[in-house]
Amino acid sequence: MSAAPKRVCFVGNPNAGKTTLFNLLTGARAKVGNYPGITVDRRSARLVLPGAIEAEAVDTPGTYSLTARSPEESVAADTVLADGAERPAAIVLVVDATTLRRGLYFGTQVLDTGHPSVVALTMMDEAKKLGIRVDEKALAASLGVPVVGMVANRGEGKDDLLRELAAILRDPPERAPASVPEELMGAVDRVRGALPGEDGPAKTTRALWALLSVGDDELTSVSASVRSAVAEAREAAAANGVDLDESIVTSRYARVDACLKKAVEVPAKPVRPMTERIDDVLVHPVWGLLVFAVVMAVVFQALFSWAEPMIGLLESGIDATKDSIKTTLPPGPFTDLLSNGVVAGVGNVIVFVPQIALLFVFITTLEDSGYLARVAFVIDRVMGGVGLHGRAFVPMLSGFACAIPAVMATRTIESKKDRIITMLVVPLVSCSARLPVYVLVTATVFAPELTVGPLSVGAVVLLAMYAMSIGFAVIAAAVLRRTVLKGPKPALVLELPPYRRPSLRNIAVATWERTRRFLLDAGTVILALTIVLWGLLSYPKDEAVATKYEALRADAAQIENETERTDHLASLDAAENGENLRGSAGGRIGHAIEPALEPLGFDWRLGVGIVGAFAAREVFVSTLGIVFDIGEADETSEGLRAALRDAKRPSGEPLMTPLVGIALMTFFVLACQCMSTIAVVRRESGSWKWALLMLGYMTTLAYVVTLLVYQGGKALGLS
Structure with missing residues (x-):
């Protein structure tokens, strides 16, 4: 061995x-x-x-x-x-x-x-x-x-x-003894005697560590005997007029300065680098925020416009794959599952990879350049005012990619209360899984040629959704700080790194790893849920419905005009699919929750998508692909976007209007629809209490705000 x-x-x-x-x-x-x-x-x-x-x-x-x-x-x-x-x-x-x-x-x-x-x-x-x-x-x-x-x-x-x-x-060198100032020897010896393990340099260092660290309520692994020894050592030192903290730090810096004096030369009059002059603007309380707003506007405009050509190519490839499956395999449930379930479902998420990859490119570039640390400094003035620790900026920024690593990044925050507040609000930041929903809805209800100044309407709406998510995260933090997690305003000590030219290799590797992780995680969940949802939306079959439409198709086959016959048969297919869908298990679930969703402007079909999205937000897109049966769309259609535009309510009114689109995106901004995030909050906080509190307040917030948006819009005559 x-x-x-x-x-x-x-x-x-x-x-x-x-x-x-x-x-x-x-x-x-x-x-x-x-x-x-x-x-x-x-x-x-x-x-x-x-x-x-x-x-x-x-x-x-x-x-x-x-x-x-x-x-x-x-x-x-x-x-x-x-x-x-x-x-x-x-x-x-x-x-x-x-x-x-x-x-x-x-x-x-x-x-x-x-x-x-x-x-x-x-x-x-x-x-x-x-x-x-x-x-x-x-x-x-x-x-x-x-x-x-x-x-x-x-x-x-x-x-x-x-x-x-x-x-x-x-050939390991001999272990040199740790350097301990004379005035600290008594305190170190007292604590060292309470520490387990054999005597040696590491034990001396651990004793110095204990003298500085123990007493912090974050340290739960320190034994009672060590705590007692530290308390006694501090009392004895204080009685002799020795400040242990000051002595330890001062003696160590004196040692460091002695080393540097022998080995390092620094210029007598350092030149103020250009980067400091740039910082005069970027960390300015007003200009810094304006620059950040401009940077974010450029990012979102790029997300919405640059990725469109690649999305078109991916959509064409997915349609070709579905057509190939249908022409190669015999008709039946398996072919239907493979083409309209698996390929259409997963494909409706893959088409948004260009936007997600672009988002990661921008985030990594801003990280590598050193700019994000400046943003953290500027934003801290706002964050501190509402009770968020300045270091919470890093987890919240990570939340734009995914809430799971963002929650894990709260480990950098010293105070447990500050960590939990950040964990509870990070999921409000719009993650990359929400992006497919925003893009789908925006492209469905707003004409692409509409602009607001130099920006497309899509970019403005996208920017508004991200701004809304940040705004509600700030509000939630302020409420939590003043209620269940009361505490003083946290302080931020942050090192501003030097500006650096972003590494193309690092940008490429980080973008690839993050995008690959998104596809693997999302793809696995989507594939499993797509199969489940396809089953729920396809069964049970009603033989009476099948018999009725077979007879109607036989009658339609007698129509002499080929165009009329083809159109009539297509309408019969759509009617049969709709009737089967309403009678399926998934349709019944959607109808059961429809009364609760109607005040928000949603019908049972959107409700099925929302239920499916609880596992992962991006599943919403693939679920709607199944609900609206876009697998049968012809080559001139716009797929799911066209199906949503054409969808009607029982009254004959359009289902998807700009107001409904805004309400739907608002719901996705605020709702906690990610089982993995709930699990990681429970793990990082050490309690189901905080995970369930997050789920409860975010769900309630999403429902109430969406209700106000939709009903308020109707009252103002919007549609």
């Missing part, structure tokens, strides 16, 4: 290039971005080093200290301080060369654990532009570990780092 591979942990400050380096060395595709908080959990990948040494590389969340204040910082601290089988064989300490003092504050804590380590100095090219000169050999001598200068996004320094890693894994 072969031994388990040695564990190599990558640690460092947020946005130091840690995940980029992890991807470079392992060939992995972990998500990277130019703002803090991207990594919220550990990732691992296989790492092959010179000399055929295999190791397990572990990427940890970025942190500024081993003092854990949030769940993702606890992950990093637990990884570094682990003992026994979980103890790292080596540490890659990733330090941004442009922020050495801050990086080495954390770095010296890591080095004090005694783990064999290598310092990877990233962003060396940017440091040189700022006039910073680092003597790598002198810094290595001061720290007592190898130092490798790198430009990770270009692969510079990769081979040197791999060689140094292989060397310390083959």
Whole structure:
């Protein structure tokens, strides 16, 4: 039995290039971005080093200290301080060369654990532009570990780092004792005695960590004996006039400054870079918001107009596939399921991939450029006023792609109350699964040639839906902060990263991975539900209906004029399909809930789509494809959009009007229609209470607001 591979942990400050380096060395595709908080959990990948040494590389969340204040910082601290089988064989300490003092504050804590380590100095090219000169050999001598200068996004320094890693894994150096100031020795010894495990550098570091960290109610894994020892040590230090927090931090910075004095040269008079002058505009409380609004308008206009040619090609391909199935296979239930169920259902979601992929391209580009961190700073003024933590911007931004990783990204928020508030409002942000619904409804009820200034009506409506989702998320956060989760206004400390040219490779990889994940997750759910819905909408069969329409078709066959005969037979097919649909199990479900939906402007057919969309919002589109039987559309039709335009109410009035379209999109903006999101909120919050509260308030909010939109519109004479 072969031994388990040695564990190599990558640690460092947020946005130091840690995940980029992890991807470079392992060939992995972990998500990277130019703002803090991207990594919220550990990732691992296989790492092959010179000399055929295999190791397990572990990427940890970025942190500024081993003092854990949030769940993702606890992950990093637990990884570094682990003992026994979980103890790292080596540490890659990733330090941004442009922020050495801050990086080495954390770095010296890591080095004090005694783990064999290598310092990877990233962003060396940017440091040189700022006039910073680092003597790598002198810094290595001061720290007592190898130092490798790198430009990770270009692969510079990769081979040197791999060689140094292989060397310390083959022949681990002696573990140096942790550096503890004289005035802290008594407190450290008292806490160290209460900690489990064998004595050593890691235990000393853990004692220092406990002195700074214990007392934070976020730390639930600390034993009562350690808490007691920390309390006693603090009391004893206070009695002697020693401020433990100040002493620990001051002594560590003094050590870091001594190292930097020997190894680093900085310009006497730093030149103010152009990026700071750009920030005068982008982080301005007024101009910053205006620039952000313009950027978002451009994004949504592009989403609505640039993707149309590709959507047309995909629609043609899907129609051709359905026709091929019908001509190749014999008529019957299986052929009907395959063409009008599976292909039509999944196809009606695939056609929206161009818009979804474009959305991911824009988000990744804005991330990589460093602009999104500026937006977070500007938006914090608004978010803080309603009780949202400034760090909630990152999860809320992630929510535009998918609520599941967005909820997981709340781990970067220190306070549990702030985390839960963010979890409960993130699902209100319009995710990519809502986009197909918006595009379908907008294209159905608004003429494409209509414009509002330079923007199409579709782009304006799309922008309005996203603005509505953000607005209600802000309102919900304010209500939660003042009611069930009362607390003080949270503060934001955020590092503004340097502006960087977005990496085309990173944009391509991130877009591909996110789009692929969307298709795999959505496609699996859609395929399963399409089969179920096809069955519900096709059975039970009424033989009396079939017999009646067979007789009517026999009569129609006697019509001499071919055009009239063809049209009459087509109308009989549509009538039979409608009668079968109304009598099916799905039709009965739709009719059962129709009284509750009528005040919103919806009929039983839209109701069936809404029920199906509870599993995943994008299922709404494929469900309507089955409900409206678009598999029989001829080559001149517009498919589902045309079927919706032609749909009538029993009174003969059109089903889909602009007002109904706005009401339907409003419902989808606010309703919690995603089982996976409910499950992940339960997991991240640790309680069904919060998950069910989210489901309840979002469903109620969606119904009430949609009711006001539709009934208010009718009262104003809108249609």
